[in-house]
Amino acid sequence: MDDGVLSIVWLAVFIAGAVVLIFLVGFIIIPAAIAGGGVLYYLNNHYWPKMKEEEKQDRTRALYQQALSCVQTKTDLRRRLQQAGITDDTLLWVASQLYDMEGLTPPDEPPVVANTIEAARYRDKLSKYIESAQPNHYREFSNEVVDILANEQATGEGIFHSKSLRTPEDIEDLIIRFYDTEDCFKELRRRLDRNYNEQKGILPTKYKGDNCQWDYLKDTPLLKMEYVERRVSLTNRTRHTHILGASGSGKSVLIEYIISRDLTGDEDNCVVLIDSQVQLIPKLADVRLNTDDVTFVNPSWNLALNLFDVGYQEMKNAGIEGERLINTTVDLLGFVLEGMMGTELSDQQKTVFQYAIQLVISIPGGNIFTFFDILAKDGHLKYGAQIKEFDENTQAFFINDFGSKEYKISRDAIRRRLQSMLRNPTFRRLFSATENKIDMYEELQDRRLILIDTNMPMLGRDASAFFGRLFIALIVQASHRRFDNRDKTFKPVYLFVDEAHEYFDAKISEILEQARKSNIGLTVAHQSISQAKEILDPLMVNTATKMVSTGYKKDAQRMAESMRTSAEAILSLPQYSFGMTARGLPFTQIRAVPDPLSNLPKRYEKYELQEVTEARYGVTSEAERSETDTEVEIDPAPEETATPEAAADLPEGSPAPKGNGAKPPPPEDPPGAPGLGDVEPI
Incomplete structure (x- = not known):
């Protein structure tokens, strides 16, 4: 076959193949491709995403259900904390924040679409939550939280709820507690570590900055715990309490609150209040206590005091x-x-006081008028029977010195001062008795409440102070008897003295020491440093507990020195709050409950207490009273102070009296003091 024919054949074959190919492509491959593309498009954009979404939804729902099965809610944690006695709102808030930081917050509802980046993050969060919320982990977390916060709960039987800024030592101790476990508090520790590194690895106890709380606790829930809250009591009561409260600070409310707790507590004690302001005492007298448990020394009542x-x-x-x-x-x-x-007092005045007092107490029925009489010109001469009972030195002083010109100025000064007080008819009535019917030794053991009303509006400043000092002396004298009978059990006595500067002097150190040894604790209060300059140093040294509230910088600086704090901490106290320190207790803020006596039952009969008190301690006959209503002039100085007759009446060997031997005129009795002229003269 020639080449032309062959070419035609191949061309025909090519054309036929092309036709077949076109047919295949156009009618089979292309439709198939189109159909396959559609299928792939459907699979990629509808079927497979749906399958993946359903798969993710199933996984998400499974994780969510698993997470729900692990949930321990904040309510569960709060209940656990409350069962452990942790009820403080701040501590409950801190626990809630630690709960969130630990990853224990219950998960939100699953997202609608599960096959997204956000949904993937949600599933990661669920996985982490499931790990965190495992029963063993949650149990460890909750146990740690309870153990740590239980130490911070203000618990106990303390009468005050206190609040004090956390010290560097407290901060370090708090932080260390969160490092005792490896599996919990990881996020909290990360933030604490960052704060620590910012301080260049310096521990809080070595910190030299101004705000330790912020620098170590910032960006953590623990910053809410910068203050320590606790219940505190008045401890070491017999080591005494010092209160400085400026006017308007709530000092009286604080004293009232402490007394109310003493009276309503279980302890068998005796509360004694000495107050001149006529505010707190009437409220306490109105509290319904058995009259056998109360002694009310009211200067307006008929009482036998000597x-x-x-x-x-x-x-x-x-x-x-x-x-x-x-x-x-x-x-x-x-x-x-x-x-x-x-x-x-001068040395001479002190000497006159000492000898005159010794003479008066030796005279049966001797009282304030006897003392006044002895200080008069030759007033001591009529009491020869008592003087002869003294030792030779004491006799010699009365014979040679007491009435001399050298001591006349001192005697007259004392007598003049006493006379100014005797002008007050209330004072004369109170101290005209020839006996004292109040045995403070027995009172402190038998009574629950003793009220000494030194009523300044009624008595005046001087007589009020005298009245208060008298009962302080009686209590101290009773304390000596308690100490001498140490084999007997005595209940604690809590003596409250408001406006203490009116009664005490530098001898307060001895009084505080003696009281401490006999189970008597003083609470001594005043308004300012300037009022109490004479007693301030002894109070600072001899009181274990101190409370202060003042807006005066100098007072704050002085108190801060002995309270282990700064004047700024005192000056920044909120109104009606006090700063308090005690042995073993750092400076802490306390506040008394206002009007604490309002809820106590009140006495039914208004005059019941007066009737019982006057029957128990009143003057029952005129023979028990020696009173004067006449002012006595200061006598001129005597030319001589003792007589030969006086010397003759003294024991053999006594020193001879001074003087020229002339017999002085007979001494006059103090007006209205019957019976004193009948004693044997020298």
């Missing part, structure tokens, strides 16, 4: 021990009487 009726003869008969008691009693009466002078 500061010189001290049981002299019994003490004298007690030998050496009695001599000690006599000396102590003379010192205490000196404390009472010296206070009326209003200024520091």
Whole structure:
């Protein structure tokens, strides 16, 4: 076959093949491709995504259900904390934040579309939540939270809810507690580590900055715990309490609150209040206590009071021990009487006081008018029978010195000051009795509440102070008897003295020490440093508990020195709050509950307490009272102070009296003091 034919054949074959190919492509392959593409498009864009979505939905739902099965809600944690006694709102908030930080917050509802990046993150979050919320992990977390926060809960029987800024030591201790477990608090520790590194690895206890709380606790829930809250009590009560509260600070409310807790507590104690402001005492007198449990010394009532009726003869008969008691009693009466002078005594005045007091207490029925009489010109001469019972040195002083010109100025100054007080008819009535019917030793053991109303509006400043000092002296004298009978059990006595500067002087150190030894605790209060300059240093040294609220910078600076704090901390206290320190307790903020006596039952009969008190302690006959309503002039100085007759009446060997031997005129009795002229003269 020639080449032309062959070419035609091949061309025909090619054309036929092309036709077949076109047919195949056009009618089979292309439709098939189109159909296959459609199928692939459907699979890729509809079927497979739907399958994946359903798969992801199934996985998401499975994870979500698994997460729900692990859920321990905040309510569960809160219930657990409350069962452990953790009820403070701040601590409950901190626990809630730690719960969230630990990844324990229950998951949200699953997203509508499960096959997205957000859905993938949601599933990752669910996985982490399931890991965190495993029963073992949650149990460890909740146990740790309870253990840590239980130490922060203000618990106990303390009478105050206190709030104090956390110290660097407290901060370090708090932080360390969250490092005791490896599996919990990872995010919290990460933030704490960052704060620590920002301080260049310096521990809180070595911190030298100004805001330790912020620098170490910022960006964590623990910053809410920058203050420590706790219940605190008045401990070491017999080591005494010092309160400085400026006017308007709530000092009276604080004292009222402490007393109310003492009266309503389970302890068998005796509360004594000495107050001159006529505010708190009437409220306490109105509280319905059994009249056998209450003593109310009201200056407007009929009471038998005699500061010189001290049981002299019994003490004298007690030998050496009695001599000690006599000396102590003379010192205490000196404390009472010296206070009326209003200024520091000279040595001569102190000497006159000591000897005159010793003479008066030795005279049966001797009282304030006897003391006044002895200070007059030759007033001591009529009491020869008592003077002869003294030792030779004491006799010699009365014979040679007491009435001399050298001591006249001192005697007259004392007598003049006493006379100014005797002008007050209430004062004369109160101290005209020849006996003292209030035995403070027995009172402190038998009563629950003793009220000493030193009513300044009624008595005046001087007589009010004298009245208060008298009962302080009686309490201290009772404390000596308690100490001497140490084999007997005595209940604690809590003595509250408001406006203490009116009653105390530098001898307060001795009083505080003696009271402490006999289970008597003083709470001494005043308004400012300037009021109490004479007693401030002893109060700072001899009180274990101190409370302060003042807006005066100098007062705050002075108190801060002994309270281990700064003046700024005191000055920044909220109104009606006090800063308090005690042994073992750092400076902390406390606040009393207002009007604490309002909920206590009230006394039914208004005059019941007065009737019982006057029947128990009142003057029952005129023979028990020696009173004067006449002012007595200061006598001129005597030319001589003792007589030969006086010397003759003294024991053999006594020193001879001074003087020219002329007999002075007979001394006059103090007006209205019957019976004093009948004693044997020298």
